[in-house]
Amino acid sequence: MVVVNALVQGILLGGLFAMAALGLSIAFGVLRVVNLAHGEIMTVGAYIAAIGLSWAGLNVWVSMLIVVPVLGFVGYWVQRLLLQRALRISELAPLLVTFGIAIIIPNVLIELFTTNKQQIATGGLAVRSIQVVEGVSIGVLPLITMIVAVALIAATQLFLARTRTGRYMRAAADDSETLRLMGVDHRRLYALAMALAFGIAAFAGIFLGMRQGGVTPFDGHLAVLFAFEAVIIGGLGSLWGTLAGGIVLGVAQTLAGVVSPELPLLVGNLVFLAVLMFRPAGIVRSKVVV
Amino acid sequence: MSPEAADAVRVDRYRRRMTVTQIVGAAIIVALAFAPYVFEPAVTSSWIKLFYLITLATVWNLLAGYAGMVSVGQQAYIGLGAYGIFVFNDLGLDPYSSALVASVAIGIIAFALSFVAFRLRGGYFAIGTWVIAEAVRQIVVRFDSLGAGRGRSISDYTSDPVMRNLFTYWLALGILAATLIATLFLLRSRMGIALQSIRDNEVAARALGIHVARTKRIVFVIAGIGAGLAGSVICLQAIGVQSPSQIFSVSYSAFMVFMVLIGGIGTIEGPIIGAVIYYVMDLYFSQMGLWYLVVLGALAIAVTLFFPRGIWGALSARYNLAVFPIGHRVVAVAPGAGVRGERRMAMAAGTGK
């Protein structure tokens, strides 16, 4: 029963990983930029929520309404002012820029807020759970996270499939040079994609913070690796695959946690490396773009 | 290519300059080797850091600047180099031999890991190396004999601090010299040309019959060994490892990126200059605490965007400088060679500069 419980928790944890991975996938799919600072954007989102809570008493859910657009705005201008320029210089340049950001953010956060965890209280939501059978219970927050993750992926798919901007984003993923020849301003399109990626990252960061009861400057490094692992395990180019990848990673971690509390991260990483070695295209084969 | 064009030019590999470089380089290394007899021990032991920084910058540049592989996971090998000392020291070797034996082991490990890392390319390669570094750290801390999560100090070590510093100094210098020599010869070899063509266009390089994966793998292994040796030196100088999360810290990758970008990526001279700059900055600004890292990150971004060739890249482009002769120059031998031929040769030379 312990194993079944761990399995259930792992599946739900996968929802969080998939949510974290979504922004990474969008940025890579549309711009071919791997944002090494993706986890740090999540952290910043969670910090803003935590500060909103402690300074202004802002409810976490309300603060999302502020955090997501703010980080989206930041993403738009990071793309236009920094990454767009980097894209013109070389393939390595955008990577180095995002790595620079990934180094700056946690250190600024430590200097400003110390290494202490900034609390994100959810009014007991994080500990509330529904008992399914004896020994197996489902946490309310992880369940909500999973539902939101699925909804978010579905919404992103719809956006990409049905809207004009989404169509341009898929076209840019195929061939951005030709897209420009069709009269589409790639800079604005890229910036919109990055705004979307940052906004979703911040959103996922708040959910991560709620789960952990708060946020520390070190969470970003871990989060970007989890997000990336979910993307690769699921298979590049498939958002639903990313959800599957997140679930595999989540289950691997929670099952390892049953054996020893020190093992989850290592086992998660080893599962990722094994998938990379033996199924490099990911566990889900799909033709869906982004 | 028309036959007369081939007769009319010869390829200059800067052979004379290579000889000069070898003599001057050897002289500098010998001078540095004797420096401890001239200067105070405190002075020379402070150079150890500079030596391993140059080593780190040089091998990272080999990876990213020449082979196009941005790794943010080289701390895996730094950590392994440090912990390798404990492993082989416990087996009865002295710490210095342990460093050398460990570097061989690290080469084998890097070779094995390349098969995982090479499943990914570009940005995902970068993040993949980071995961590998994390996994390596998480495995290392599973061993209680290596101090688990607490770090460890070298148990069997020369007790005389002067001798200890001296040996570490020579080891660091030797590693630096070996790294630079290996880099120079590697880039002058056929592989150097292969590397540059891979960097310029991997698909085209493959079509030309260059063994892309093999060439990249060799560089990956060399970079791992170099970082491992640097890690050993770091461990020897500190007589141990304070904590695994420090020796396996991604900050090391940040330092390497910074040094190489500032100095000039894709040049041999650049990382050396970058390492010196970082070394000096570190002397004066490291008490700024973490703001120091923030400044490094910001500078790295600024250089990438506004000064992408770095200091040496800009200088050498402006004044046509090259300390290390790794290029190829096509020289017209007979006057009156066909105009068309020259134009073609200019194309060919363009990829080898």
Add this chain to the structure above:
Amino acid sequence: MALLEAHDIDARYGDVRAVTDVSLTLDQGELLALVGANGAGKSTLLRVLAGAHRPFSGTVAYQGEDVTRLRDFERNRRGICLVPEGRRLFASLTVRENLLVGGGSQRSGRWDLGTVTDALPVLAPLLDRNASQLSGGQQQAVAIGRALMSNPEVLLLDEVSLGLAPIVIDELYASLAPVRETGLGIVLVEQDLERTLAVADRIVCMLEGEAVLAGTPATLTHEQITDAYFGHAIALHGGTGDDAAAAGSGGGRW
């Protein structure tokens, strides 16, 4: 006033010159064909006209306005559209979506999804197919239709018939005829000399980046064109290369 006017275009890739001192004009309703061997600089010239390649020197004027510094998407919005070499369809999009993306400039005019599928009837049954599942001829039809969706005044067609069966090429050219009647100017790069002579109003021959011969199909002899086309080989093996070079270095306007 010419619809499109390129003056002294010099285009390079790094140190390599692809186009040297080429000038040309295109009038409304005119079909100008660029002919020449592979590597003669035709595609580069088209890319310069479309704004996809920034020339080293020279100017491009469109409807009397200097557009040299305008980017590719800005030129498309003003009515210059390139059908690139290799068709370059958006492989993961359907044909319909490809066409809709072509309308990205949001220029209004006669062309929309309905009129384009009328003009290129081959597209009608393919609209919901994925672009990656099409044959070469179908892809080329989509690429042309996609360009028409932007309601261009100038259509730049690169290597329309490359790799296609003759019967497919016939169909494509047949469907281009009514498009020409709408009065837009076309610059065509085509390897097939016979076909070029049949459709072009004027011809410019390019050799090693230079425009070495120009005229109308009526005034040019077949021999003149093949000489210009193969000038390279002649220059290497005989003494006539000087003549070709002299014609080219004039860099005159055509």
